[in-house]
Amino acid sequence: MKQILTLCCVLLCTWAIPSYAILNVEITQGTEDALPIAIIPFSWESEEKQPDLSSFKVISTDLLRSGRFAPVPEDKLLSRPTSTENLDFKSWKVAGVDHLVVGSVRPAGNNQFAVKFQLFDVFKGEQLLGYSLTSDGDSLRYTAHHISDLIYQQLTGQKGAFNTKVAYVTVSRDQKGDSYKLEVSDTDGFNPVTILTSSQPIMSPSWSPDGTRLAYVSFEKRRAQIYTQILSSGERLKVSEFRGLNGAPVWSPDGKKLAMTLSKDGNADIYVLRLEDKKLSRLTKHWGIDTEPSWMPDSQSLVFTSNRSGKPQLYKINGAGIKPRRLTFEGSYNSSAEISKDGQKLAFVYKDSSGFKIATMDLETGVIDVLTEGPLDESPSFAPNGSMILYAEGQRAALAAVSSDGRFKQRLVAKEGEVREPTWSPFLK
């Protein structure tokens, strides 16, 4: 009964506060070389009653979560300048702060706000960025993420991915049975939306390259079927229901094809479905298991897992009928590869004597970097800018993220139940 009550509570909260976060973020390993930055709380520039401006606090958390920055905690700020006229760069410099962000908000009518912010280089004493943005009252949080993106890009030279989404599967088990949910939230766990609820397993969500759809596997008919679903309308399409396996759907980067694993012709092999005319072609043909395809940026070649050598290893195939090339030789278990958007790195599940971990491999040099400690890590997914890798910690049934260089780690803990199979969205328009 208690669980039912908790569930009701959650549902109510979801309705009442749309920004309710299903995941808590904990930084589990910081870096010493993060860049100190002071973000002054945004000021309200109007005689009108001040609205809730706490959304802008996410600029600090975003930058902190990137592992590249060390924002000064709000209670440790030297001062809170509201004007940029006579900023005391010298004292910020003495305090060891490299960059300073000052911002303000004023009403612009019709539940609209004008948000202004400036980024300063404390050492040079000059402005690096200055923007005026218009935001809906309901989307201040997204505007704040956008500001984080702009600051991140200015200072790291890399496009920010704070305004992207993550899809994942949650499972809660009780006496009445299991409840599986496919959810999409902001990357900090806020604004979760349930895409599908089922008493049977939901697996392997994959984003379309334009970020408007998800493909996934659902066992709702007591057998595996692959669906694609339009996120804005909820409209969905069954794309595969062959006898046997229907799994591991992945959209090609050009959006025209879906690679998947089917066993209709014997055992697990990889097939490619051309979405335009539903033409299905077989890519691999082997008595061993071939599964977990991931596309290279050219939308032609793929990396996949095969146990044709006896144990699961990664292979690359350049097209149907072409002999796959084995990529991994180190370790007895390498699987579930995802290729970074630039095609330079693989993130995958790597097993050594202490368990299953997330590793990357440089596709040019073949060098493997083991990034996590295990013991049951799985489902790696790159941020669209390649800076972080999201994955699932099987032992804790939680999500975690690690920077691609392994130096910075954080955990995203579900407030209840298990959370798994995170998939980072592409950049969204």
Add this chain to the structure above:
Amino acid sequence: MRNYILLMLAVLILAGCPAQPTKDDDAAKAVTDAVETGKLAADGKSQATAFTAGDEPYRKDAINDATSPLSQKVIYFDYNSSSIKEEYRDLVTWHGRYLASNKDMKLRLEGHTDERGSREYNIALADSRALAVSRMLMFQGATKKQIEVISYGEEKPVALEHNEEAWSKNRRVQLVYEAM
């Protein structure tokens, strides 16, 4: 039957390859294991003769009779393996003969793995396990129409702990009978 021919072919191809790299030892082993099913299934016959000595061992309700070995409907596997272990070969043989004697019965083979490794690989591994059982059942006369294979991979564990004891319970194929 076709599967056996394919497997035999695979063995012949492998046998014909000069000097397999050591990395491929396991592959060769997997094939050999599968081919051995035929031999062991034949062995199972003598065991089954003893079993037949009972009173109508393959009568329709034997699967629900706690005193019949047919009431045992779970087959366990080794880590990352889809070969049917020695101790389960007789049991699978008997279920195969039961299906051959009761053509109006249907059997759903639900394949499962433990939680280790990646989910989609585990779905395929669990499918291989269920297919291995299916092949042995058909060798004993069960027909394709009677058997349905569903793979759940690691999605439906019976034990939720993260240790070998739980994992060994989860690496299984469940036999679920239904009247046609």
